[in-house]
Amino acid sequence: MSWHVVARADEIGPGQSKLVTARGREIGIFNVNGDYFALANKCPHEGASLCKGRIIGLAEADEPGQYRLSRQGELLRCPWHGWEFDIRTGQSWCDPENTRVRAYSTRVESGEELEQAAAEAKAEATKDGKTDGKAKGPYVAETFQVSVKDNYILVEV
Amino acid sequence: MTDVLDRVQDNSAQAAPRRAAPKAQRPGIVDCDIHPLAKSAAEFKPFMSAHWWEHMTTYGSGVRQAFASTLAYPRMAPEVSRADAWPPGGGPPGSDLDFMRAQHLDANGIAHGVLIPLRMNAGNQRNLEFGAALCRAINEWQIENWVVPEPRLHGSIQVSADDIDFSVAEIRRCAQDRRYVQILIPPRNSEPLGRKRYWPIFEAAVEAGLPIGMHVGGVSGFPAGAGTGAVSYYYEEHQSLVQAMQAVIVSMILEGAFEAFPSLRLTCIEGGFGWAPSLGWRMDKHWKVFRSEVPHLKRAPSEYLREHVYLTTQPVEEPEKPEDLARLMEWIGYDRLMFSSDYPHWDFDDPAYAFKHRMTDEQKQKLFAGNATRLFRLEAA
Numbered sequence: 216m217s218w219h220v221v222a223r224a225d226e227i228g229p230g231q232s233k234l235v236t237a238r239g240r241e242i243g244i245f246n247v248n249g250d251y252f253a254l255a256n257k258c259p260h261e262g263a264s265l266c267k268g269r270i271i272g273l274a275e276a277d278e279p280g281q282y283r284l285s286r287q288g289e290l291l292r293c294p295w296h297g298w299e300f301d302i303r304t305g306q307s308w309c310d311p312e313n314t315r316v317r318a319y320s321t322r323v324e325s326g327e328e329l330e331q332a333a334a335e336a337k338a339e340a341t342k343d344g345k346t347d348g349k350a351k352g353p354y355v356a357e358t359f360q361v362s363v364k365d366n367y368i369l370v371e372v
Numbered sequence: 373m374t375d376v377l378d379r380v381q382d383n384s385a386q387a388a389p390r391r392a393a394p395k396a397q398r399p400g401i402v403d404c405d406i407h408p409l410a411k412s413a414a415e416f417k418p419f420m421s422a423h424w425w426e427h428m429t430t431y432g433s434g435v436r437q438a439f440a441s442t443l444a445y446p447r448m449a450p451e452v453s454r455a456d457a458w459p460p461g462g463g464p465p466g467s468d469l470d471f472m473r474a475q476h477l478d479a480n481g482i483a484h485g486v487l488i489p490l491r492m493n494a495g496n497q498r499n500l501e502f503g504a505a506l507c508r509a510i511n512e513w514q515i516e517n518w519v520v521p522e523p524r525l526h527g528s529i530q531v532s533a534d535d536i537d538f539s540v541a542e543i544r545r546c547a548q549d550r551r552y553v554q555i556l557i558p559p560r561n562s563e564p565l566g567r568k569r570y571w572p573i574f575e576a577a578v579e580a581g582l583p584i585g586m587h588v589g590g591v592s593g594f595p596a597g598a599g600t601g602a603v604s605y606y607y608e609e610h611q612s613l614v615q616a617m618q619a620v621i622v623s624m625i626l627e628g629a630f631e632a633f634p635s636l637r638l639t640c641i642e643g644g645f646g647w648a649p650s651l652g653w654r655m656d657k658h659w660k661v662f663r664s665e666v667p668h669l670k671r672a673p674s675e676y677l678r679e680h681v682y683l684t685t686q687p688v689e690e691p692e693k694p695e696d697l698a699r700l701m702e703w704i705g706y707d708r709l710m711f712s713s714d715y716p717h718w719d720f721d722d723p724a725y726a727f728k729h730r731m732t733d734e735q736k737q738k739l740f741a742g743n744a745t746r747l748f749r750l751e752a753a
Contacts, residue, residue: 261725267456294455295720297448 216371224323224366227251230288234266238372242319245270245302247289252302253370254291255317259307263295265316271299273308320371329367399737400483400753401723402744404684405587405641405712406476406525408487408518409451409466415517419509427502435496436593444596445609449718457716465716469522476715477524480723483741483753485525486553487514488587488641495532495558496591503532504542511546519551526748528556528585533570540576547580553748554583554639558590559620566623574633583637583682583747586620588613617643618651621681625655628668630676637747638681642714645683646691649703652677678705682747684712685739686721694729706735710744 221235227246234243234256241256243266256266272287290308291300299308305316324332410416417425432440449455451464457475459468466472476482489510497503507530514527529546531539546552555577557565565586577584595602598615617640623629630636652674659666659673669676683704691697701709714720723740731739741753 261720261722263454263722264456269455295718297718 218322218369218371220329220367221370222368224251224368227368230270232266232270234264235370237370240372241266242370242372243291244321244368244370245291247302250303251321251323251368253319253321254300254302254305255319257316258293258295258298259314259316260293260296260298263293265291265293265300267294268292269294270302273299322369322371323366324369325366399481399741401481401711401740402484402486402748402750402753403476403480403482403713403715403723404486404585404639404710404744405488405686405714406472406482406485407466407715407717408472408489408514408525409464409491410513410517411463411467416506416509416513419512419516420505424502424505424509428506431502433492433506434498434502435493435591436498437591444591445603445606447606447718452718453716454718454720457720469518472715473522476713477522480713482713483524484744484748484750486585486744486748487518487525487527488556488585489514489528489530490587490589493558493589493591494530495556496534496561497532500532500535500538504535504538507532507538507542511542511552515549515551526750527552528554529582530556531573533557533561533565533573536569536572539573543573543576543580543582547576547582550749552582553750554585555580556585556587559586559588559616559640559643560590560592560594562592564623564627565620566625566627566629568627571629571632574629574636578633578635581749583639585639585641586617586643587641588617588643590616613642614644614647618647621651621677622655624680625673625676626666626669628666630680631668631670636680639684639710639747640681641684641712642686643683644687644689645685645704645709646689646697646700648677648681648683649700652703678708682708682710682743684710685726686712686714687719688721688726690728694727698729698731706731706738707743709739710747711740 219237221237221242222233222244227233227244229246229248232243232245234241236242243254243256245252245254254265256264258265269292270288271290271292272284273290275283275285289302291302298314300306300316301308305318307314413428420428434440437444453465457465459465459471461468461471477485492506494503494506494510497506510530511527518525519527529543529552531542533539543555557573559565563569574584596609596612597603598612598619603609603612621640624638655673659669663669689697711723712721713723744750745752
């Protein structure tokens with residue numbers, strides 16, 4: 216498992232989602248009221264692309280005719296057969312025992328933190344002049360400054 | 373300044389078909405239920421006379437319900453369709469052949485697909501002359517707009533059961549063209565389909581060597597709840613599709629239609645199949661009591677069911693123990709079950725995931741291709 220930068224935080228507003236690929240896996244990143252969650256883009260029932268489904272609430276009734284909608288924006292409805300999954304956990308509300316979407320951990324880090332982590336990793340690798348057993352080659356590719364102002368969403372895959 | 377994201381692969385815009393590569397390597401599948409849709413009614417104009425085009429655009433469809441352009445029980449999904457089936461180039465699901473190829477035919481290894489046009493309820497129009505014009509237009513539209521550009525697709529001859537003369541003539545006209553593989557009649561009609569008034573249609577079907585295909589739906593004018601009164605929910609109406617299917621099968625068998633036409637074959641499309649064994653058992657039990665009322669039946673009703681009725685699989689029932697379904701399928705017989713996807717509708721079955729129990733290679737071959745290939749006289753997939 217490793218962490219992958221997959222999106223800029225301001226790209227996915229509350230109630231929105233984005234389909235990304237990390238380590239070859241299609242993963243949907245969802246913003247639920249400012250928190251980010253990640254689910255595999257594959258319905259465990261018949262394999263539909265879950266991220267094309269609607270984001271909905273939980274409809275409940277204590278008795279016929281008494282409707283109640285709660286947890287608005289926290290459930291995902293499969294675009295095919297309408298199976299509903301809790302975006303926070305991947306849990307199905309139709310068949311909780313047997314059906315669950317693969318959920319991944321997410322976190323948000325600032326560009327500064329990412330840059331610092333990258334710099335530290337580089338320093339670690341080249342500590343005491345060592346370059347991890349590798350000799351420096353003759354060419355240095357052109358590099359560009361990276362934006363550090365924004366926050367980024369990471370997913371662990 | 374380059375963004376961090378430039379180092380991250382972003383596939384959100386990618387529209388490549390899911391799992392295309394592994395599926396394409398499997399032997400070809402015959403899909404008995406694909407729904408083509410016109411981008412707009414104007415697609416039918418070239419196939420209608422000036423008079424009927426004028427009529428359609430002025431008066432529109434008229435069936436035995438209050439809604440001219442929608443269903444009595446609105447569906448939970450727009451256009452009754454998968455949310456991911458809307459073509460990127462515009463138009464409703466099922467209206468774009470290239471997208472249908474990419475998303476379904478190619479991606480799921482479909483060697484042959486049978487078209488089932490449903491829109492406008494051509495077979496249930498109350499104005500019979502308009503119904504006939506609409507059926508003819510839809511029949512020609514299927515060939516010109518779908519089968520000619522994509523020979524993997526095959527047409528269904530839409531008829532209007534209340535207009536016997538037209539139905540017989542249309543079957544004879546279209547049956548010359550082998551690109552049509554069945555005759556399409558809705559299960560809900562003015563009377564149960566086994567009634568004698570409909571037999572000339574069966575005679576024409578037998579003469580043409582074509583099976584009757586019966587896709588759930590139709591507008592009988594009676595509430596959809598199997599005649600018990602108007603139901604409350606789409607969910608409830610959805611269950612009644614099966615009840616209508618069973619009623620037609622019982623009618624066809626008990627009225628003696630299969631006894632009169634030994635080579636007549638009926639395909640029940642999208643009505644499920646797990647109920648077929650108990651329907652057969654119940655008919656057989658009561659036949660012992662009632663046989664003097666229906667002396668025209670020479671065999672147990674379940675024998676007609678097993679011989680004459682083909683059942684398509686979608687939407688596959690999903691019992692808690694998948695092997696329970698396997699036993700029911702064995703009773704029906706793997707030579708009478710045919711795969712269907714219902715593309716692009718919301719309750720689509722994916723051939724790779726639909727069946728949760730083990731099948732032998734022979735059973736799979738029959739269900740996914742062999743039975744339909746033989747019934748529809750297709751080239752081996």
